[in-house]
Amino acid sequence: MKFFSGYHLKRAPNRIETKVFAIPIDHETTLNDLKIAQTACIINFYKENEAIKKVEAMGLRCGENVVILQKLGRGIVVKTNNSRIVLTTDVAENVRVK
Amino acid sequence: MTKSIKIALAGNPNVGKTTLLNHAAKTHLKIGNWSGVTVEKKEGFLTYKGYDLHFVDLPGIYTLEPISEDEWIACRFLKEEKPDIIVNIIETSSAERDLLLTTELLEFGKPMVIALNMSDEARKHGIEVDHEHATKLLDIPVIKTNGKKGEGVSDLLDAIIDSVKSQRLPKVPQYNREVEQALLSITKTSQQEKLDKHTLLERLADNTLGNGEKSDLESYFNKDISGIIKNERYAFAHGFYSDTFRKKKFTAKDLTDKIDKIVLHPVLGIFIFLSVMFLLFKISFDFSTPFMNWTEGFINDFLSPLSQSLLSNVGAGNWLSQFFSQAIIGGVGFVITFLPLVAMIFFLLSLLEMSGYMPRIAFIMDRFMHKLGLHGKGMIPLLLGFGCNVPAVMATRTLDNKRDKLLVMTMIPFMSCPARLVVFSFFAFLFFDHPAFIIFGLYLLGIVVGLLTAFVLRKTAYKGQLSHFVMELPPYRTPRMRTVLQITWAQVKSFLHRAGTVIFAASIVVWLLLNIPTNRQNPSESAAAYIGKMITPVLKPIGIKDWRISTSLIPAFLAREIVLSSMGTIYSADEPPQHKDFHFIPALEHQVIGLGEATKSSVLSLFTPDVETFQTDEGSHSLRTVIRSSFTTASALSFMIFLLLYNSCMATVAVMAREGGKKFALLFLAYSFFIAWITAFIVYHIGGLF
Numbered sequence: 028m029k030f031f032s033g034y035h036l037k038r039a040p041n042r043i044e045t046k047v048f049a050i051p052i053d054h055e056t057t058l059n060d061l062k063i064a065q066t067a068c069i070i071n072f073y074k075e076n077e078a079i080k081k082v083e084a085m086g087l088r089c090g091e092n093v094v095i096l097q098k099l100g101r102g103i104v105v106k107t108n109n110s111r112i113v114l115t116t117d118v119a120e121n122v123r124v125k
Numbered sequence: 126m127t128k129s130i131k132i133a134l135a136g137n138p139n140v141g142k143t144t145l146l147n148h149a150a151k152t153h154l155k156i157g158n159w160s161g162v163t164v165e166k167k168e169g170f171l172t173y174k175g176y177d178l179h180f181v182d183l184p185g186i187y188t189l190e191p192i193s194e195d196e197w198i199a200c201r202f203l204k205e206e207k208p209d210i211i212v213n214i215i216e217t218s219s220a221e222r223d224l225l226l227t228t229e230l231l232e233f234g235k236p237m238v239i240a241l242n243m244s245d246e247a248r249k250h251g252i253e254v255d256h257e258h259a260t261k262l263l264d265i266p267v268i269k270t271n272g273k274k275g276e277g278v279s280d281l282l283d284a285i286i287d288s289v290k291s292q293r294l295p296k297v298p299q300y301n302r303e304v305e306q307a308l309l310s311i312t313k314t315s316q317q318e319k320l321d322k323h324t325l326l327e328r329l330a331d332n333t334l335g336n337g338e339k340s341d342l343e344s345y346f347n348k349d350i351s352g353i354i355k356n357e358r359y360a361f362a363h364g365f366y367s368d369t370f371r372k373k374k375f376t377a378k379d380l381t382d383k384i385d386k387i388v389l390h391p392v393l394g395i396f397i398f399l400s401v402m403f404l405l406f407k408i409s410f411d412f413s414t415p416f417m418n419w420t421e422g423f424i425n426d427f428l429s430p431l432s433q434s435l436l437s438n439v440g441a442g443n444w445l446s447q448f449f450s451q452a453i454i455g456g457v458g459f460v461i462t463f464l465p466l467v468a469m470i471f472f473l474l475s476l477l478e479m480s481g482y483m484p485r486i487a488f489i490m491d492r493f494m495h496k497l498g499l500h501g502k503g504m505i506p507l508l509l510g511f512g513c514n515v516p517a518v519m520a521t522r523t524l525d526n527k528r529d530k531l532l533v534m535t536m537i538p539f540m541s542c543p544a545r546l547v548v549f550s551f552f553a554f555l556f557f558d559h560p561a562f563i564i565f566g567l568y569l570l571g572i573v574v575g576l577l578t579a580f581v582l583r584k585t586a587y588k589g590q591l592s593h594f595v596m597e598l599p600p601y602r603t604p605r606m607r608t609v610l611q612i613t614w615a616q617v618k619s620f621l622h623r624a625g626t627v628i629f630a631a632s633i634v635v636w637l638l639l640n641i642p643t644n645r646q647n648p649s650e651s652a653a654a655y656i657g658k659m660i661t662p663v664l665k666p667i668g669i670k671d672w673r674i675s676t677s678l679i680p681a682f683l684a685r686e687i688v689l690s691s692m693g694t695i696y697s698a699d700e701p702p703q704h705k706d707f708h709f710i711p712a713l714e715h716q717v718i719g720l721g722e723a724t725k726s727s728v729l730s731l732f733t734p735d736v737e738t739f740q741t742d743e744g745s746h747s748l749r750t751v752i753r754s755s756f757t758t759a760s761a762l763s764f765m766i767f768l769l770l771y772n773s774c775m776a777t778v779a780v781m782a783r784e785g786g787k788k789f790a791l792l793f794l795a796y797s798f799f800i801a802w803i804t805a806f807i808v809y810h811i812g813g814l815f
Binding site: 075078080081082083084085086088096097099100101102104106108109110111112113114115117118 | 190221226359382389390394487488493501597600
């Protein structure tokens with residue numbers, strides 16, 4: 028079984044507390060495979076290209092839950108926390124979810 | 126003596142930076158471009174408690190890692206222009222996302238203030254902030270603000286001044302021990318001035334400082350250096366968020382999600398988009414057209430004769446009097462005529478932008494646009510092009526990528542504007558049995574040429590894959606009218622400054638050409654006629670054989686509809702000029718009544734179902750008679766096609782030069798002339814066969 032190690036290290040300015048955790052990956056699923064209204068958790072990214080860096084900065088980070096709001100053409104709208112992000116299928120295929 | 130403070134406003138997109146800037150700077154808002162690029166730059170100026178505050182609104186970005194043009198600009202500004210203080214605006218309800226940028230900004234070790242904006246929205250989502258604890262952790266002021274109502278703005282201004290006065294520096298984020306040791310080690314090898322943590326991390330990543338610390342870290346963490354730095358920043362942001370933000374477990378019914386179910390629907394979404402676009406057209410053009418006509422009349426029938434009358438009273442010569450009234454007032458007047466339209470379009474665009482609908486259009490239309498190699502966002506400027514090419518070119522600023530901007534810009538001038546429609550109506554009704562089909566065909570031809578241009582450019586000059594499409598859909602918000610008006614005003618000022626100066630100079634040149642030599646008896650002896658006769662051989666193959674038609678194209682470079690009035694002037698040159706007496710009071714009364722009628726027509730036009738701007742008259746009867754004798758059906762069609770495709774509009778060229786560079790605008794001008802000539806040539810010769 029494969030494991031993913033997340034970066035959810037809790038390190039506030041006045042103290043350091045580390046929580047490294049592992050999530051078992053059963054099968055390979057990407058954001059592209061999800062249907063409208065389906066929820067999943069981001070486990071990692073296949074590539075570390077500029078688009079992925081951008082979606083990470085926009086809030087699509089490992090460990091975050093996402094829900095698919097709409098799919099239209101090459102565009103997918105996902106919601107995470109209070110952000111709604113549009114990404115194209117070429118970016119979404121690099122976002123691995125469970 | 127007042128002291129000056131340069132303030133960098135940094136934050137993610139759609140966090141309310143501009144709204145806060147509007148509250149702070151009120152009407153002292155200036156819109157320009159960042160040097161060398163077409164990314165919009167907003168600045169605000171305010172004198173507060175004896176300090177001159179200069180706000181620079183950095184582009185909305187998610188990270189300082191220079192990926193896109195926006196991030197490059199923000200990063201370069203922070204490093205090179207050295208602001209006195211950074212104000213980081215955070216959308217409270219999306220703080221966990223926003224804190225990545227905060228972490229990177231803290232690395233600069235500069236005086237900083239955090240504005241927790243839209244705290245009311247956050248409360249609705251059950252998010253509470255312990256801002257006192259946040260202040261204590263970072264050692265910088267953390268102020269709650271509400272951009273909509275302007276709450277907390279004075280606290281923010283006070284905090285800015287206090288922080289600069291006391292040079293209060295933030296606690297710079299502390300990362301993993303190994304990373305900190307590596308940074309300490311490379312600092313020792315640096316012979317330069319003291320570097321901030323952000324620069325040190327950059328030097329560590331690109332391996333331009335130190336003795337192998339980068340590879341040591343990579344082998345220690347079994348990860349590449351950018352991944353290590355990214356994880357450290359995310360960890361800090363996450364930790365800070367966990368310590369200071371609390372989220373209650375309840376599910377608020379999200380209105381945005383409900384609206385999006387309809388607005389982003391594959392079928393309903395398109396219907397809503399088309400309705401919104403129709404309303405955008407209808408309101409902007411119908412509402413502004415009466416004011417544009419009134420402005421034109423006010424300048425030509427009031428200001429111009431008034432200036433002539435005043436100048437003749439002080440004994441100025443006829444030539445000087447005409448120069449002042451026609452070139453100066455006429456030139457500036459031409460720009461002012463556009464103002465109601467530009468203001469209305471920017472007002473409506475700001476409304477759409479601030480309501481949160483604009484990015485939804487990009488998503489809805491992307492499925493069609495990407496087939497042309499363009500992003501969905503390119504649709505809006507293209508549609509605006511049918512109204513007026515000038516604000517349409519300016520609207521390409523909403524596109525993120527320079528390639529996309531230039532591609533859309535090359536398509537816009539082929540979208541036929543109402544100025545061309547005036548000429549088309551005149552010629553189509555005069556020469557064709559089914560004028561509506563001809564006009565429709567011309568519109569279609571413009572679209573096809575625009576698409577072909579984009580297609581060819583995508584395969585040649587603007588090669589490269591269509592960049593990915595990643596953007597945020599902000600929640601729907603009720604736009605604040607004051608802010609929308611302030612932004613519109615800033616855009617209007619920017620338009621006057623940019624296009625006005627070029628057109629003003631050009632109008633003087635054109636007037637001089639039409640009026641020199643001063644002892645000319647009629648327009649056929651003017652320099653313009655001389656040029657007209659020179660260019661006639663070039664236009665002869667497309668059916669324009671009369672020098673008077675070629676000459677009429679010269680002033681038409683100011684505005685295409687001038688073609689008709691120029692033809693009228695040149696053809697009726699033999700008639701003695703009619704001098705009308707100017708009486709100030711009746712003329713003023715006429716203008717006041719005209720303004721009242723314009724306002725009435727503007728308001729009433731909003732209640733009619735169709736777009737009235739496109740219902741034009743056919744021109745004068747006498748002109749029709751003389752034109753009919755100068756053209757054949759084939760040459761009339763060829764002339765219309767030439768006018769449709771050739772970018773013969775000084776205002777559009779000037780704005781294209783401003784947005785895409787002088788070289789780009791001139792090259793496009795040459796290209797549009799070439800494509801217009803070729804198409805007109807083919808049509809003229811095929812048309813001649815029938």
